[in-house]
Amino acid sequence: MVFYFKSNVVDPPALLYMGRDKHENEDLIKWGFPEDVWFHVHNYSSAHVYLRLEKGQTIDTIPADVITDAVQLVKANSIQGNKLNNIDVVYTMWENLKKTPDMEAGQVAYHNEKAVKMVRVERKRNEIINRLNRTKTEEYPDLRVEREKRDALERQQQKAKAKAQKELEKEMEKKRQEESELRSYTTLLKSENMKTNHDDGNDSDDFW
Numbered sequence: 001m002v003f004y005f006k007s008n009v010v011d012p013p014a015l016l017y018m019g020r021d022k023h024e025n026e027d028l029i030k031w032g033f034p035e036d037v038w039f040h041v042h043n044y045s046s047a048h049v050y051l052r053l054e055k056g057q058t059i060d061t062i063p064a065d066v067i068t069d070a071v072q073l074v075k076a077n078s079i080q081g082n083k084l085n086n087i088d089v090v091y092t093m094w095e096n097l098k099k100t101p102d103m104e105a106g107q108v109a110y111h112n113e114k115a116v117k118m119v120r121v122e123r124k125r126n127e128i129i130n131r132l133n134r135t136k137t138e139e140y141p142d143l144r145v146e147r148e149k150r151d152a153l154e155r156q157q158q159k160a161k162a163k164a165q166k167e168l169e170k171e172m173e174k175k176r177q178e179e180s181e182l183r184s185y186t187t188l189l190k191s192e193n194m195k196t197n198h199d200d201g202n203d204s205d206d207f208w
Helices: 022-031 064-076 126-133 141-191
Strands: 001-005 014-019 036-042 049-052 088-091 117-121 137-139
Touching: 001 064, 001 126, 014 022, 022 141, 036 064, 036 137, 049 064, 064 088, 064 117, 064 126
Parallel strands: none
Antiparallel strands: 001 014, 001 137, 014 049, 036 049, 036 088, 088 117
């Protein structure tokens, strides 16, 4: 089971989601989307909360209010972290998560520590949790199928983009050739490059 929440502090609302337990977390780690941002309470067990970025958005351009929603949701779903003030929440892109066979379910490391961001959460804010819980839905998605559909769509978009780029380059090359031919024709028509009968040493006006 996966729980979905809508962070409606932005329009359109941002999508936040998390697995029900460590087994769902394993599937999310394995079949997450490259455009997902992963959140977790630092040094304490907690839910793995994901934020689905909008197209063109980056981890550095996430609105502050959306980050606040995500870290509050992580804190509220940490047995220890939920009871503590001034805890830290780490977040990074899904692609930066590193999973090795010797790790326990739900445990992860990072490919690049420098790509991990951290934010301090002073206290639990019930008004935020209550707002998010009002948007909560429970679903049983096939995460592998969703990822495969996402990848197939991206391949289609990349092919279409490459085709459009190729057509553009073809059109630009055609335009360059036409302009080159026009310049050559204009050069031939310049008066200093035009020959007359006089230039050939023939002053006669006769055609025979």
